[in-house]
Amino acid sequence: MKYLNRNTWRIGALGATFVVAAAGATLAQEKAVTIGLTSDPSHLYPLAGEELSSNIMYYHLYDALVSRSPELEFGPGLAESWENVDDVTWRFKLREGVTFHNGNAFTAADVVYTVEKARASIRPDLVANVASVKAVDDLTVEITTPKPYAVLPNDLAELLILDEEYTEQTGDEKMDLKPMGTGPYMLKEWIKEEKLVLTAFGDYWGGAPAIQTVTFRPITNPATRTAALLTGEVDVIQDLAVRDVDRVKSEDRFQVITRPSLLNVVLAMDTREKSPTIEGKNPMTDQRVREAIARAIDMDAINKIVMNGLATPSAQFVPEAHLGFVDGMDFREMYPVDIEKAKELLADAGYPDGFTMTLDATNNRYVNDAQIAQALASMLAKINVNLELNIMPKSNFWGYIRVPTENSSLIMSGWDVPSGDAGSMYGALFYSRDKKEGYGQVNRGSYSNAEMDALLDKADSTPDIAKRDEYLQEATKILMADIPMIPMHYEQDVYAARKGVTLVPRVDKFISAFEMDVD
Amino acid sequence: MFGYLLKRLIQMLLVLWVVSVVVFMMMSFTGDPVFMVVPIDATDAEIAQARRILGLDQSLIVQYWKFLTSLLQGDFGHSYVFRQPAMTLILERLPATVEMVLVAMVLAIVFAIPLGVYAGANPNGRLSRAIMSGSLLGISLPGFWVGMVLIYLFAVNWGIFPSSGRGDTAEVFGFRISLVTWDGWHHIVLPAVTLSLGTMAILLRMTRAGMMEVGRQDYMKFARAKGATRRDVLYKHGLKNALIPVVTIFGLQLGDLIAFATITETIFSWPGMGKLLIDSIYRADRPVIVVYLMLVAVIFVVINFLVDLVYTLIDPRITLK
Numbered sequence: 001m002k003y004l005n006r007n008t009w010r011i012g013a014l015g016a017t018f019v020v021a022a023a024g025a026t027l028a029q030e031k032a033v034t035i036g037l038t039s040d041p042s043h044l045y046p047l048a049g050e051e052l053s054s055n056i057m058y059y060h061l062y063d064a065l066v067s068r069s070p071e072l073e074f075g076p077g078l079a080e081s082w083e084n085v086d087d088v089t090w091r092f093k094l095r096e097g098v099t100f101h102n103g104n105a106f107t108a109a110d111v112v113y114t115v116e117k118a119r120a121s122i123r124p125d126l127v128a129n130v131a132s133v134k135a136v137d138d139l140t141v142e143i144t145t146p147k148p149y150a151v152l153p154n155d156l157a158e159l160l161i162l163d164e165e166y167t168e169q170t171g172d173e174k175m176d177l178k179p180m181g182t183g184p185y186m187l188k189e190w191i192k193e194e195k196l197v198l199t200a201f202g203d204y205w206g207g208a209p210a211i212q213t214v215t216f217r218p219i220t221n222p223a224t225r226t227a228a229l230l231t232g233e234v235d236v237i238q239d240l241a242v243r244d245v246d247r248v249k250s251e252d253r254f255q256v257i258t259r260p261s262l263l264n265v266v267l268a269m270d271t272r273e274k275s276p277t278i279e280g281k282n283p284m285t286d287q288r289v290r291e292a293i294a295r296a297i298d299m300d301a302i303n304k305i306v307m308n309g310l311a312t313p314s315a316q317f318v319p320e321a322h323l324g325f326v327d328g329m330d331f332r333e334m335y336p337v338d339i340e341k342a343k344e345l346l347a348d349a350g351y352p353d354g355f356t357m358t359l360d361a362t363n364n365r366y367v368n369d370a371q372i373a374q375a376l377a378s379m380l381a382k383i384n385v386n387l388e389l390n391i392m393p394k395s396n397f398w399g400y401i402r403v404p405t406e407n408s409s410l411i412m413s414g415w416d417v418p419s420g421d422a423g424s425m426y427g428a429l430f431y432s433r434d435k436k437e438g439y440g441q442v443n444r445g446s447y448s449n450a451e452m453d454a455l456l457d458k459a460d461s462t463p464d465i466a467k468r469d470e471y472l473q474e475a476t477k478i479l480m481a482d483i484p485m486i487p488m489h490y491e492q493d494v495y496a497a498r499k500g501v502t503l504v505p506r507v508d509k510f511i512s513a514f515e516m517d518v519d
Numbered sequence: 520m521f522g523y524l525l526k527r528l529i530q531m532l533l534v535l536w537v538v539s540v541v542v543f544m545m546m547s548f549t550g551d552p553v554f555m556v557v558p559i560d561a562t563d564a565e566i567a568q569a570r571r572i573l574g575l576d577q578s579l580i581v582q583y584w585k586f587l588t589s590l591l592q593g594d595f596g597h598s599y600v601f602r603q604p605a606m607t608l609i610l611e612r613l614p615a616t617v618e619m620v621l622v623a624m625v626l627a628i629v630f631a632i633p634l635g636v637y638a639g640a641n642p643n644g645r646l647s648r649a650i651m652s653g654s655l656l657g658i659s660l661p662g663f664w665v666g667m668v669l670i671y672l673f674a675v676n677w678g679i680f681p682s683s684g685r686g687d688t689a690e691v692f693g694f695r696i697s698l699v700t701w702d703g704w705h706h707i708v709l710p711a712v713t714l715s716l717g718t719m720a721i722l723l724r725m726t727r728a729g730m731m732e733v734g735r736q737d738y739m740k741f742a743r744a745k746g747a748t749r750r751d752v753l754y755k756h757g758l759k760n761a762l763i764p765v766v767t768i769f770g771l772q773l774g775d776l777i778a779f780a781t782i783t784e785t786i787f788s789w790p791g792m793g794k795l796l797i798d799s800i801y802r803a804d805r806p807v808i809v810v811y812l813m814l815v816a817v818i819f820v821v822i823n824f825l826v827d828l829v830y831t832l833i834d835p836r837i838t839l840k
Contacts, residue, residue: 042600042601049602122568122569122572125560125561128562128565172602193794193795194685194790217684217788218788220785220788221785224788227670228682230675231681233682395550395551395800399554402554415559429560437562441561
């Protein structure tokens with residue numbers, strides 16, 4: 001704390017110092033860390049809802065069959081290994097000797113139970129690609145998919161396993177307050193909006209984590225979060241405000257840790273003949289018009305001016321190392337900013353005078369989203385594409401832009417693919433609508449391309465992951481040429497911590513105390 | 520008196536009913552809660568399932584009717600987001616807000632009344648003018664700015680007080696209270712001061728205006744002439760008569776602070792119910808917002824009733840009918 005190294009302390013501070021020093025002495029052997037989060041979790045029950053703070057807690061308390069590294073590599077979790085029995089059947093060998101925090105043994109029955117439980121919950125999407133599940137014996141589970149699906153294990157990394165006996169006894173509502181998993185940490189105390197304390201689970205199958213006690217504190221206001229770090233009340237904070245980066249860096253006691261996130265901010269263009277906010281025929285049915293729009297948007301300028309350099313212009317629709325990413329292909333290089341060329345393209349397409357439409361965007365979902373929308377409007381004005389801004393909070397936004405898109409021509413939103421696979425995203429965003437159940441459900445631009453559909457069908461019916469990657473790469477190339485959507489930038493995650501804290505920033509934004517250490 | 524109570528009770532029920540209708544109907548325009556709980560690429564079937572689980576598949580009228588009938592059975596509905604009883608969520612956070620508001624109000628009174636009396640009795644003194652300028656600042660500086668400045672000075676720079684949070688609490692009658700621990704007091708000072716400044720300034724100015732008004736009355740001069748001390752004249756004769764409007768404003772301010780301590784709570788990460796309201800509005804969590812506003816309505820009605828009672832104590836000529 002700051003007053004420890006100051007001579008000018010006050011009487012009150014002196015008292016506090018003794019308390020702190022005494023506490024420090026008794027805990028000398030125990031490693032503890034306090035983390036300032038942007039919000040309190042809503043849930044500790046993984047089937048009750050998803051949002052970042054809750055997700056962070058889920059992965060401390062529970063485990064999935066498949067684990068996910070900070071770099072999004074998938075590996076053994078509660079399942080030690082898995083193999084394909086046939087094209088649609090997977091056999092998972094479960095880890096032996098794993099217990100839940102209450103001492104119950106983890107068995108195949110718990111997996112079966114969790115799958116069925118998820119299906120009836122508010123999160124059936126977690127098991128959307130599971131047709132059936134059965135326990136072969138206590139430590140073997142067989143899962144079938146409706147069709148060959150090479151990336152099933154990636155999906156299962158999000159399905160956190162519940163203890164059947166305990167969950168049934170406790171009931172869904174109480175599971176939020178009394179979670180029970182096999183994870184590296186157990187819940188010690190949760191005082192809502194105040195603090196959530198976890199203690200290490202000594203019998204964790206992966207070995208006890210280095211840090212014994214983790215305290216999460218919700219500090220919504222970014223300036224207060226910075227202050228709490230500066231005063232030593234917390235060791236680590238999430239989402240350091242952009243304007244505070246220099247202040248924190250200026251002191252030796254602290255470190256700033258950044259990494260590009262998975263969240264790709266994108267601009268979806270309507271490709272229907274008739275678009276809700278455009279008079280007459282929709283110009284964006286023409287690829288040349290879409291290319292003109294892409295060429296008018298200067299992502300480097302947005303990054304520099306609006307995002308203070310804390311964004312990474314996106315090369316494609318999914319990040320590098322994802323299935324479907326084509327090495328060496330960059331949207332910015334294919335369509336560099338060129339106003340003259342853009343105007344030519346528009347004229348060629350028959351719109352020398354441009355046109356007018358509405359841009360729908362949020363003001364509380366993405367970093368500086370409303371400012372980005374304003375920047376887009378002024379950039380597109382240069383090629384006479386006039387944007388009327390329609391900006392709203394996210395609670396209205398998702399309903400407003402819902403498919404079938406009755407209100408929108410141009411939508412700014414964001415996408416991330418925590419499964420490390422472009423397939424689910426492409427299937428949802430670019431598959432022709434109403435053609436196949438579970439596909440094209442968020443195809444807000446009503447993009448339709450038979451070649452694309454066929455490639456996604458092929459990708460989704462091969463059990464061979466290398467083949468899947470090939471098909472998805474083909475799909476990426478089509479999208480990059482056809483431009484139904486403009487990839488803009490990945491947001492950057494910014495953390496700050498006191499020196500001596502080792503924090504591994506995860507690509508999925510989860511803060512994980514079990515991958516952390518303090519000196 | 521009994522008739523008066525009955526009248527107030529009926530009034531209160533009417534107010535609550537109107538609040539529930541208005542809020543319920545208004546909230547249906549402010550976003551669809553189902554999109555706040557399903558993943559962004561959810562299929563229609565998944566959205567429909569979530570809607571059914573949350574009970575949002577019914578028409579608004581049916582939803583309201585269900586809400587009202589369960590309300591009469593003492594069930595205030597479940598939060599869509601937290602899936603917990605809305606009333607529990609609010610009551611969990613109520614003590615934190617109440618204790619912060621109480622400390623702020625006590626601070627406000629302790630400083631505002633004597634300073635106001637002084638400034639009213641000596642309207643042209645240099646100190647009075649300083650007090651009045653100070654009170655103008657108190658009224659015009661926005662709470663979030665004051666909060667940030669206090670954090671910067673007292674927490675970051677001098678390390679006297681913590682920047683955020685509520686500190687240690689102890690259980691009293693089943694409620695978690697921080698005012699019984701030293702650490703709790705340590706934490707409450709900055710937020711309470713921030714919250715109290717505006718109210719302090721208003722009470723101070725009301726007191727001063729009242730004192731200046733009664734200062735011109737004959738009975739004040741008379742009291743002084745008959746030999747009462749200046750202090751007695753000011754506080755016993757003057758203040759009592761100047762106090763009626765101050766009490767009215769005090770009541771309104773108290774309700775205001777409880778209901779809308781939101782900004783202070785957000786800045787200091789104080790785990791009160793104001794933050795819950797803001798989060799709920801963001802997430803279109805209708806049941807929580809409705810119950811919250813109904814609770815606030817109750818608080819306002821009760822405070823106004825108490826204010827009326829206080830009138831009769833201060834001025835025996837006022838009776839409740």
